Amino acid sequence: MDSWLENLASRWNGWGLALYCLIVFSFACILCGAVGIERERHGYAAGLRTHILVGLGSCIFTIVSEFAFASSDQSFDPGRIAAQVVPGIGFIGAGAILQNGLSIKGLTTAATLWISAAIGMATGAGLVIEAAIGTAFALAILILLKFLEDRRKGGKRTVRLAYVIPRGEMSLGKVTAILDRLGLNIKDVDIGSCYHEGAKCSKIVVTFRVKNFDQVNQVMDEIMKDVAPLAMETIK
Numbered sequence: 006m007d008s009w010l011e012n013l014a015s016r017w018n019g020w021g022l023a024l025y026c027l028i029v030f031s032f033a034c035i036l037c038g039a040v041g042i043e044r045e046r047h048g049y050a051a052g053l054r055t056h057i058l059v060g061l062g063s064c065i066f067t068i069v070s071e072f073a074f075a076s077s078d079q080s081f082d083p084g085r086i087a088a089q090v091v092p093g094i095g096f097i098g099a100g101a102i103l104q105n106g107l108s109i110k111g112l113t114t115a116a117t118l119w120i121s122a123a124i125g126m127a128t129g130a131g132l133v134i135e136a137a138i139g140t141a142f143a144l145a146i147l148i149l150l151k152f153l154e155d156r157r158k159g160g161k162r163t164v165r166l167a168y169v170i171p172r173g174e175m176s177l178g179k180v181t182a183i184l185d186r187l188g189l190n191i192k193d194v195d196i197g198s199c200y201h202e203g204a205k206c207s208k209i210v211v212t213f214r215v216k217n218f219d220q221v222n223q224v225m226d227e228i229m230k231d232v233a234p235l236a237m238e239t240i241k
Contacts, residue, residue, distance in 0.1 A: 025131075026068060033057075033064040033128040036140040037121040043147050044117055047165065047240060051114045059097065059118050060125035063090050067129025087126060094122040117143070163192070164221055167210045168234035169201050176232045180211060183227040187220060189213045201235050210240065 037060025038053055045052030070086035098115035120143050127136035170176050177194065184191055193212035198205060215221055225237060 022072065029064055029068070029128045029131065029133065030061060032133050032136065033060045033125045036060065036124050036128065036136055039140055040117050040121055040124070040143055040147075043144060044114055049111075049114050051118060056117065056121045059094065060121040060128075063094070063122040063125030064129035066090050067126045071130065087129070090122055090126060094119055113147075117147070162216075162218075163212060163214050165210055165212050165240040166221070166224065166228075166237070167208060167240055168228060168232070168237040169199060169206050169208050170232065170234050172198075172205060172207050174207070176234070177209065179231050180209075180228060183224060183231060184211075184213060187223055187227075189215065189220065189224070206235060 034057050037056045041051075041053035041056030044056065067087040067090070070084060070088075073086075098118050120139070124136045124140055124143075127133075127139065168176075181191060191211055191213055195210040195212075197208050197210075199208040200206065213224075221239060225239075228234060228237065
């Protein structure tokens with residue numbers, strides 16, 4: 006535990022522990038939120054709120070494990086409850102992984118949820134500086150290595166194009182035909198729900214790779230002409 010936090014935690018009389026919790030909860034939300042923002046910018050379902058809740062929950066469990074039973078007469082193991090976070094987060098991570106034929110998606114998001122749990126546990130244990138360093142490494146891996154991967158793949162960039170249509174309207178076949186005409190292949194499709202001007206609609210996110218953004222503009226122009234979506238945007 007960092008020394009300045011240990012001084013707060015040792016003040017059991019008064020508000021010492023409450024102030025300690027306020028500080029580490031805030032750090033857990035900020036650090037895990039930074040990881041969540043990176044995922045949300047790319048349009049993944051497990052975004053800002055999910056990563057914050059995972060990190061905050063791990064932080065709370067760690068604090069409970071460390072302080073809640075310290076004064077009991079029974080044998081005290083400060084890591085007993087916190088240790089259950091490690092296998093427990095696997096259930097959440099597994100829910101983020103989807104398999105579609107031979108394609109598997111969500112592994113990176115599952116890994117970011119796992120790292121968010123680790124960041125939350127570190128802050129709960131008072132290792133705030135160490136948690137911040139771990140967060141910086143995680144963001145560097147997510148952002149910089151993604152850039153290097155794109156360079157390695159011949160400069161092609163992955164584009165996630167989202168468009169909104171009325172519920173029940175079939176448009177994916179038209180979009181697939183548009184991409185085929187332009188020599189582009191769909192890598193992934195996400196279909197969900199959203200609200201547009203108060204009405205519940207369908208939101209389709211299509212992932213494909215392009216050499217330049219002129220191709221993206223071509224795709225968007227063709228979709229506007231053939232599909233006429235209610236709204237459309239690229240997700241960075």
